[in-house]
Amino acid sequence: MIDIVDVVTRRYHDSVRLMQVSRSIADMNGVQASMVAMGTDLNLELLSEMGFDTGHTTGSGADDLLIAVRADDQATADLARAEVDRLLTAAPRPAAGAPFTPPPPHTVESAADSVGANLALISVPGPHAFVEAMAALEHGMHVMVFSDNVSVEHELALKTKAATEDLLVMGPDCGTAIVHGLGLGFSNVVEPGPVAITGASGTGIQQLCCLFDASGVGVRHALGTGTRDLSAEIGARSTLAALDALDADPEVEVIVLVSKPPDPSVAESVGDAVSACRTPVVNAMLGSADVTLEAAARQAVEVLGKPWVEPPTWRTEIATSRSGALRGLFSGGTLRAEAKAIAEEGLGQLADEPGVPGHWLCDFGDDRYTRGRAHPMIDPAIRLDALAATIDDSETGVVVVDVVLGHAAHPDPASGLVPLVEDARNWGVAVIVSLCGSRGDPQGRDDQARRLMEAGAEVYQSNAAAAGRAVQLTEGVGGG
Template identity: 50%
Template sequence: MNTRVEVRGGIYRDSVTLLRVSRALAQRPGVTAATVAMATGLNLDLLVQQGFTVPAGAGPNDLVVAIRGEDEAAVRAAWEALDGLLAEAPAPAAAGGAPEAVPARTTGAAARRLADPGGGLALVSVPGRYAFAEAMDALAAGLNVMVFSDNVPLHQEIALKEAAGRRGLIVMGPDCGTAMIGGVGLGFANAVRPGPVGIVAASGTGAQQMMCLLDTAGVGVRHVLGVGGRDLSAEVSGRSTLAALAALDADPATEMIAVVTKPPASRVADLVHSAARRLDTPVTFAMLGEDAADLTDATAKVLRALGRDVPRWPSWPAPPPPGPPSPGALRGLFAGGTLCAEAALVARRELGPDPVSGHAFTDFGDDEYTRGRAHPMIDPTLRLERLAAEAADPACAVVLMDVVLGYGADPDPAALLAPAIEDALARRPDLRVVVSLCGTPADPQDRDRQAAALQAAGADVFASNAEAARHAARLARGRAAAAAHGRHLEGA
């Protein structure tokens, strides 16, 4: 084997571009491993785990390139292709072949080119340390703002939302991964039918779960206003949630509002409930907590309020395993933070005072895992590595994973995940894998095609995250409860 590692200072590329470059290099003839990433602590640790030696002094503002090949010629050829892959695409030509106007250098300058910027929207997706300036520039230009960026300091979030409130605007985010305005998805969003429901979400994947379940039930969504995961904290006090509620209430085409969030601060929850009672549009709450309804039950409540039937949520059971499940630890490996939190709550209720220790749930979309890396809904590397590690741990009996489809997500997640599941089950026939699949048949990845591939690999697949978590917990408890749920699956 031949290996080459280099650190390049003063070069930045976004994590999605670097993921694309890494995959392109890894697919070249004779290349056995290739990583191109910003030299964050997490990325450097991963390179060491892969057997690379990283030069001393590399930091998060540097680009690190590591390539391993079968021989020197393969590595040299990959290295020669690197600069071309890193190069930015040329600016597109305008209609008729004429060069485009010089791009605006600031958000405010771009807004000034609009005929009427009032009520428009700026989407900010830059490294977190730069997001505040861009978002404030957009607010000053009269634009609402969606801040996709994460790792934005809390005091900057508060300042942005205070500035938006003074101008009668809304800040969605920071770390707002999902939004939909008039049926147009922004960030990670699913292809759902249009309809009467508006969603206010301090949770990206929580909103996606609800909109996908509503679509399955034949009910469409008009708007999804993401507000960022910290909006209902005591510090931020629901500033964007209150603005979003007022905006949806003013929309005559919105007949029902749903508020989706991880556990809010108690005082802020009271504030939001009080504001909701003053609206003309009915509001349903899905505020996850120890004693609260899960997202599936909250969706059912929305359906009943609209006079719609609650369907049986789709599931795709795997072929019967060779033997009964054995009790053991449940390990949740999630890309969605709210889906992870919900699954942990549901599993705790199901497991009760379980004598088995070692149950654990990890949110790979948390900031500590995404600094310098693409979100796990785009880049599955960390979760695939953890799946292999859990399969090698005899204490682990069940692995529960989410797969989130839609625009912006991995174009074919089953292409990598299904072989990894097959490999894990081949090495551990007693292991069980359960997948929560959040998506719709109209998504670019096609929910049903993804489900079929994951099912064929040996996973039990559920459209409802809560049902997936209950099933996984019952499997972790052992034979009796799992056998009873297996009979339910056979009738699904």
């Protein structure tokens, strides 16, 4: 049997609270008696009656806290002593249904405290995103930074901090993630499954999810790492961390690594990390026409030993176009990058900006188009205006557009596109749609596809197939 008697000078707690603490301690296994009370004469007397040695409590008074514990052994006594401190310093929160209205949280940290969050989703305007994301990391949370217009220096600071805390930063400019089945940002509805995806590509991840969905293969995680993660400055910090974590997840049977064209030296170090993985990794780092998202998805499905199902297409007539240039108006950066690699095989160098002569493919989701406004997947106005102008342009022969479905995307993108597609058909401009959607997406993938098809577009779930078809039409091969 062990007795502990502590005096903490000048530490006041009210007696009700102290009686609650005494009772909690007395209820602990192996504790025989306990008294936590202020050092009044009455309490000192009580303590003495309980058989505690009050020798060194002499001189303590009503402003001093007495802590007495009698336990079976030293370890239990120490545990109980520590529990007293914990109970007295713990910050209780009002129970639900408290008789007042708490103010809404103003910081991501206090929002997190209210639900016990472990992941912060930051989509505040770019100039403010760094401060919020850093605060979330300081608070011990993983962070997804949806915001763009964040500087490279700040991205590096966030990722360096995350590495020291064993936390993951997805972004900045990370549009898509799926964590344990929960879609964050722009994400398609997919079933749970054995696939994990990571890399610096939002729409690349979405395209892969949809292609897997077409083959009936589910996705467990998709960890976007931010547009610039595989640049020389950032050095794939988040992609490497994500790869490591995914490799350690026993439920993951195949990993697909996807990226817009990476920095060559970074691609090399990522390659080294890939070869160290125990889980099979399929490479979908874009940059040449022979690496496509469709080919990568197919390879992953084969690794799983599942049958590959060709991604669906929707077309009732074979579009024929007047002769002219290929113009691509994308909202997804990776979809554009993949289309560009495919188009340049056939058509040579392409421009990145609209309004120039010749072929061009533009990404309207890029930073310079989203400053101070919503992404075109949410608010399609900027791209619809550009599309109307492109159809009016007599040099345009073939137009390729992407349509991205899923959570957070526009509820009915076809509604804005259908009249323009009809207009294009009247002018003899062929419209090819790359439809990034899964069977379960809230917009209704097949309905969106049908309406676009009926307006005169050819619709492909595979972006690579859409790009290939657009190039074919531009080259005047026609047919189908």
